[in-house]
Amino acid sequence: MDFNVKKLASDAGVFFTRAVQYTEEKLGQAEKTELDAHLENLIARADCTKNWTEKIFRQTEVLLQPNPSARIEEFFYEKLDKKIPSRITNAELLGQYMQDAAKDFGPGSPYGSTLITVGEYQKRLGGSEREFLQTSAINFLTPLRNFLEGDWKTISRERRLLENRRLDLDVCKARLKKAKLAEAKAAAAPDFQETRPRNYVLSASASALWSEEVDKAEHELRVAQTEFDRQAEVTRLLLEGISSTHVNHLRCLHEFVEAQAAYYAQCHRHMQDLQKELSSANGDTFPNAFAVNASTSGVSAGPSPLSTGTQPGPSSPSRPPNPPNALESNTLKIEEVKPPATGTRKAKVLYDYDAADTSELSLLADELITVYTVPGMDPDWLIGERGNQKGKVPVTYLELLS
DSSP: OHHHHHHHHHHHHHHHHHHHHHHHHHTTOSOOOOOOHHHHHHHHHHHHHHHHHHHHHHHHHHHHOOOHHHHHHHHHHHHTTOOOOOOOOHHHHHHHHHHHHHHHHOTTSHHHHHHHHHHHHHHHHHHHHHHHHHHHIIIIIHHHHHIIIIIHHHHHHHHHHHHHHHHHHHHHHHHHHHHHHHHHHHHSOOOTTTSOHHHHHHHHHHHHHHHHHHHHHHHHHHHHHHHHHHHHHHHHHHHHTHHHHHHHHHHHHHHHHHHHHHHHHHHHHHHHHHHHHHHHHSTTTSTTHHHHHHHHHSSTTOSOHHHHHHSOOSSOOOOOOOOSSTHHHHHOOGGGOOOOSSOOEEEEEOSOBOOSSTTBOOBOTTOEEEEEOOTTOOTTEEEEEETTEEEEEEGGGEEEOO
């Protein structure tokens, strides 16, 4: 019990002297030992790494799980060291709702069968999303979390210990400085004409005491300097390890990008398959509806109307291919084509276009025309009208307006 009380009193005394030294440094009343420039640079680099890693980690969590309640739930599961329960994705839930609705609407109806098809692909998108979330959490989030909760805590602990060693060193320096001043004052030769012998004896005794105090302060200073140098070296080695952390995080970043690219590629492939399936299934009911989208989104059909409308390229896209046979051009008389009662749209011309024959309509960039389609027409073409002029126009030269 006595040992614990003495240790507690000793620790309290050390804490008090450190607090006094720190306060005097802030007030400019005490000298402060500065770290070497290399160590200061390492500390600044480590702080920068910690701050940005924390921000990237938090924002990646938001990207992967936008729901804050779900993030809090996952946080508690991790702290309790329990397995996080599998959670259905929004796309999978949407797909399930679509398929359940199709059962009530009738699976054999056009709407019901389409709901079943779209619902199945929504589930596939949800499965791809779940795989992406799991891969990203393991390959990217976990290494960042390990750094923040492991390596950085070790670095912070050693830095606090280094700061304490520095305060102890400066306390010893101040103590030695005061002892030397007192020794010099006590060792000053007394004036025998004004000083009695008793005072001279006391002065000599005080000088000897202050000499011992100086020796003691010098010994404590040497010990404090050794401990400070040792702790500075330990801290320096840990801070230099930040370079290895950057290398590790770089590798994890590459894996995150690869997982993200694979996820979006899977989503694109699923949507292309769905678009083709809907185009073949609903071609008779909605002629040209999905075919136009497929042609304008494909690479071979030229830039999409939306992308070329916002950022037109320096040159116009290639001329769409002619119909595979002459049947359409022979049977489709342009002058006999009548616009439908509904389904006409306005379109903005993106590029100049010269008609190849009398069935086509020449276009000027930035003009507005009316377009529509007719059953049996090639999906790469529309009927365009400008005043009394009428003719076929290529879809890739237009931006369809709502």
